[in-house]
Amino acid sequence: MLFWQILIDGFAISSLYALGATGFTLIFGVSGVLNLSHGALMVAAVVAAWVAGGDLGVGSYLGASIGVAVGLVATMLTYFVIVRPLQQSRKIREQEKEIFILTATLLWGIMIQELIAYLYTNNAKTVLPIVEGVVTIAGVRTPANEIFTAVVCWLVIALLWLLVNRTRAGKAVLAASMNARGVTLLGIELSWVYMAVWAIYGVLVGIAGVLLGMFLGVSSYSVGPLTASAFSIVVLGGLGSVSGSLIAAYVVGYLETMTAYLVSPAYRTIPALLLLVFVMYVRPRGLLGRR
Amino acid sequence: MKLTHWRILRAPLMKAALSVSAAVLAFAASSTADAQSKDPIRIGVISEAQSVAGSSIPLGAQLAADEINAAGGVDGRKIEIVSYDNHSSSAESVRAFQRAVNEDHANAVIASYISEVVLALEPWAARLKTVMITPGAASDVITQNIAKDYEHNKYTFHGYLTSTSIAQAVCDAAKDLLVKDLKMKTAVIMSEDAAWTTPLDASYEKCLPQIGLKVLDHIRFSPDTTDFTPIFNKIEGEKPDVMITGISHVGTQPTGQWKSQQVPIPMFGVSSQATNSTFWKDTNGATEGVLFQAVSGPGVAVTPKSLPFVDAFQKRFGNVPSYCGYTAYDEVYYIADAIHRAGTTDSDKLVDALEKTDWVGTIGRVQFQGKDTPYPHALKVGEGTITGLMLQWQDGKQVNLWPTEVANGKLKFPSFIKTN
Known part of the structure; x- marks a missing residue:
């Protein structure tokens, strides 16, 4: 019984972590940007879905779609207003740009967080679930929404894999992550590749956010922890490696769930953080990192 | 006047100047003291x-x-x-x-x-x-x-x-609503790990057995917790009649997950966020059936x-x-x-x-407790002073169930809750 509980609950939460971290690692791999406003973008999507579903009363499907759309818009705004001007600036030295973008996205995240707290208070919010009710699997009463979350996460990840590996545009993205200059020499406009990757990232952030809002709920306080958890999963898996992030998401998800069940819910996050420190010592590039 | 003379004269002059300004200040002070009695x-x-x-x-x-x-x-x-x-x-x-x-x-x-x-x-x-x-x-x-x-x-x-008297108020209400009316016998305490819950939990552990609710377990979790599934599953495995809560930093999330997982055990106790009028909206109505202690309620x-x-x-x-x-x-x-x-x-x-x-x-x-009591300047609680209330979210409204003199509704649970 306990075994099945850990297996099922761990799977749902890990899938969600995986989806959240995939986009984060994708834009790092392709454009070298560590986006520290990641959590804020997710929370923005959740709050939009909450407002649409509650205040505007548009129902769960449309509410979720609006949430994803707002996630996408907020992400593109981040790219055009914060990231791109810094990348193209002639006043900042090339080797300092990374730290400028890091700081700028961090501040941007705080601005979004404060704006949300100001407009909608810092109370936690939950999004109207698309599927309600419970299903019993192997004697474990599981919310249907939890299964829905895992299924959607994997569908989206599979679609992303197809897009990157099986389409021409996707291959350009893949190539850009390997050698940006090579891609430009082939006559592909690099800025279009970046824009496409940010758009994909925006959709992933929106979906992950809305699913998180349905499954667990978030508040403006979640901004920091969400960024931190995506960051540590990505570092554990190896910066820029999508498959590494997927494996790391499951390692972290199951480690947390097992700790909560077998030790105490109060220590939930500690073993995963210890593991991260340990990996940093023995294998600083992460599980599947290339550099 | 030569400079040397000025130097000789300077000390007495300064003294005079100081005494004059001191007098002026004293006068000013006395006049403000007069004005103060008419001040707001x-x-x-x-x-x-x-x-x-x-x-x-x-x-x-x-x-x-x-x-x-x-x-x-x-x-x-x-x-x-x-x-x-x-x-x-x-x-x-x-x-x-x-x-x-x-x-x-x-x-x-x-x-x-x-x-x-x-x-x-x-x-x-x-x-x-x-x-x-x-x-x-x-x-x-x-x-x-x-x-x-x-x-x-x-x-x-x-x-x-104080936390201690809040716990006492919860026990008083539980005695009438849960033990007398619903014949409940067992409870699990579920609270967030924070300064205010330490005395609350100690008080719960003392007063719950006194009113006839056996405490099967006591679960404290981090206020950063977002996934409550393991906590609810653990509590359900222990088969208590009720969960006695002590939550304030968290609220929306455990409540939303309690509903979506259809945990068949009622939540009863302190849930500070549930006292907010916006809580129904924040949880998309998942709070239906949640019981929470308060000192006031709408229409009460x-x-x-x-x-x-x-x-x-x-x-x-x-x-x-x-x-x-x-x-x-x-x-x-x-x-x-x-x-x-x-x-x-x-x-x-x-x-x-x-x-x-x-x-x-x-x-x-x-009324405040006296200076020789263990809690001087704390509010006196109990009948005749402040008893607190026990409210429940029902159909988007906060309904008061206890004490009966000021109750404006009856206890009612969503269908997934099982009571004997």
Whole structure:
């Protein structure tokens, strides 16, 4: 019984972590940007879905779609207003740009967080679930929404894999992550590749956010922890490696769930953080990192 | 005059100048002392203006001040509220307190609903010898500090229930609603790991067995917890009749997950976020059936003053007051009453007068425990003073179930809850 509980609950939460971290690692791999406003973008999507579903009363499907759309818009705004001007600036030295973008996205995240707290208070919010009710699997009463979350996460990840590996545009993205200059020499406009990757990232952030809002709920306080958890999963898996992030998401998800069940819910996050420190010592590039 | 002469003369001249200015200052001081008796009474209000609960504190205080002033003030003196936003920070609160006392000459201060903030201000109330009353913090340590060093800390008053008395109120309600009516026998305590829940849980462990609820387990979790599935599954495996809660930092998330996982055990106890009128919306209605302790509720006439206060508040500010809106409103009234009885705003005399407070406010009859009790300056609780309420969310509304004299509904659970 306990075994099945850990297996099922761990799977749902890990899938969600995986989806959240995939986009984060994708834009790092392709454009070298560590986006520290990641959590804020997710929370923005959740709050939009909450407002649409509650205040505007548009129902769960449309509410979720609006949430994803707002996630996408907020992400593109981040790219055009914060990231791109810094990348193209002639006043900042090339080797300092990374730290400028890091700081700028961090501040941007705080601005979004404060704006949300100001407009909608810092109370936690939950999004109207698309599927309600419970299903019993192997004697474990599981919310249907939890299964829905895992299924959607994997569908989206599979679609992303197809897009990157099986389409021409996707291959350009893949190539850009390997050698940006090579891609430009082939006559592909690099800025279009970046824009496409940010758009994909925006959709992933929106979906992950809305699913998180349905499954667990978030508040403006979640901004920091969400960024931190995506960051540590990505570092554990190896910066820029999508498959590494997927494996790391499951390692972290199951480690947390097992700790909560077998030790105490109060220590939930500690073993995963210890593991991260340990990996940093023995294998600083992460599980599947290339550099 | 040569320079040397000037040097000789300089010392006596300076002395004369000093004595003249001292005289001028003394005169000025005496004249301000005269003016002060006609000056307004200033009450500083330090609060978390951005949070749902804290934003009601300055509004409740202002409403009381305006009512008192409209009726002629206190012995002819108007009450003036000076408000400070502390951004939920202890450091900013301390600065605000110093400014309130030293620059804005506040005669008393109403401060914060966060225990950690009030504990940071308590030594400052002592140093600056200024009366401070909290409208919403719960930690027992606030009044324990007064017991330890009364002469020093006597300027602090606890205008809201202590964690221990909140637990007692929950047990009193559980005895009637759960043990008598539903014949429940077992419970699991579920609370967040925070300063205010330590005395709460200790009190639960003591009073639950006394009313006939056996405590099967006691689960404390981190206030950062987002996934409550393991906690609910663990509790369900122990098959208690009820979960007794102690949650404030979390609320929306456990409630949403309780509903989506259809945990068949009722939640009963302290759930601070559930007292907010927006909680139904925040949880998309998942809070249906949740029972929570409070000192006030919509449409509940705890005293004849409760409903007129809510009406006036709603009419003026467009929303309903949080729990500390009620207490802040009452506090301005009983500070005014104490100043009237003392005949002065002198802090020591004001402390004496406040200790003799017997004021029917909006949440009950306010009286403070004496200086020889373990919790001096804590509110007296129980029948005849403040009993608290036990409310339940039903169809988007907060319905009061206990005590029966002021109940306006019956206990009702969503279909996934199983009671014997």
